[in-house]
Amino acid sequence: MKLETMTIKKLENGVHVVTINNPPANTLNVGIQNDLLKIINNVKSDSSIRVLVFKSAHPKIFIAGADLGQMSNTDGPIDYAEGAKQLQDIFNALEQLPIPTIAAINGHALGGGCEFALACDFRIMGSGTIGLTEASLGLLPAAGGTQRLPRLIGGAKARELMFFSKRLNALEAESLGLVTKAVEPATFDEEVYQFANILGQSAIGALGLIKESILAADGTLEAGLKVEREAFAKTFGTGEPEEGMKAFFEKRAPNFMQQLTT
Structure with missing residues (x-):
């Protein structure tokens, strides 16, 4: 399987670590979307993949979200609703995978990056911030964020986070249930892999x-x-x-x- 923006490392107990590497900021462009679809389809046909861990090669950013430059610089009309639907469909497919998925967040996961993480089963966070910050740009979360965040933390708190474009650190996000576990950056990889390894040995x-x-x-x-x-x-x-x-x-x-x- 040839990937342009991601690499895969196989660990024990069927744990597969997907490292996202789409410089300069891991924006959710067509390259990432295509690679994610390839991985999703591969999981469906390969029973040896028991757990997927998504991490970033960028030292400070998990996923930056949509490519704002691509959205603002265009010569012709754009079907924004259709573009949002394509990303919604990919994240729906990710959410529905029949194996556990983990977003290993050791950098900023804002906007679409947070929506990506919300489509995973678990979010383990070390450093950076997380939040649906689209309203600060006059936009709204359109890759499932307005639906998944209220289901996860409740409607009132979800409104607060989205209306004020709040950026939460790991401990703040953990206290709200937005992330599963906040860990120290120094032990981040170790704790993520231990968590994934336990799941890999499960039914x-x-x-x-x-x-x-x-x-x-x-x-x-x-x-x-x-x-x-x-x-x-x-x-x-x-x-x-x-x-x-x-x-x-x-x-x-x-x-x-x-x-x-x-």
């Missing part, structure tokens, strides 16, 4: 079905319960319940990784 099939059920909670309770019970039935086709229950009765830790070695 990935079950975790993917949990994600599917959680996303269904945005609809009616009846519809969500239907997805939940169907997902429960699907777990018995993964082989994971057999190992999990066997380990329980044998009083040992389950080995959900065995499918990769057999």
Whole structure:
């Protein structure tokens, strides 16, 4: 798989680390969007990928957001709604991946960078700031931010952050539940990989079905319960319940990784 703005490093337990490198500021241009789509499609066809970690090669920026120069310098009309839909579709596909995803934020994640992080399952943050700051430019978050942030931290606080274009540090973001965990920059990589490694050894099939059920909670309770019970039935086709229950009765830790070695 040829990527222009990202590299992938394979670690143990099916953890794959995606490093975003799109100088000068990791803007969400077409190159990043195309590479992200390639990775998403690759996950769907490669069962050895159990966890995705997204990090940045830039020392101070995770993802800067949209390419403002590209948006303002144009000779012809732009279909802004269609452009937003393309990014929304990519982030939706990222959110719906049947494996855990982690945004490893060790630099600024503002605007579209924050929206990218919101589409991941977990956000671990060391340094920099995070926030949906589009209103300071006379814009609004258009890659899912107005939908995902209220679901994550509640409507009142989401309004405050977006209306005032607030930039939060790691501890502030953790206190609101915007990031999963704030860590010291000195131990950032170690803690991210430890977190990912634990997930990699988990029952990935079950975790993917949990994600599917959680996303269904945005609809009616009846519809969500239907997805939940169907997902429960699907777990018995993964082989994971057999190992999990066997380990329980044998009083040992389950080995959900065995499918990769057999």
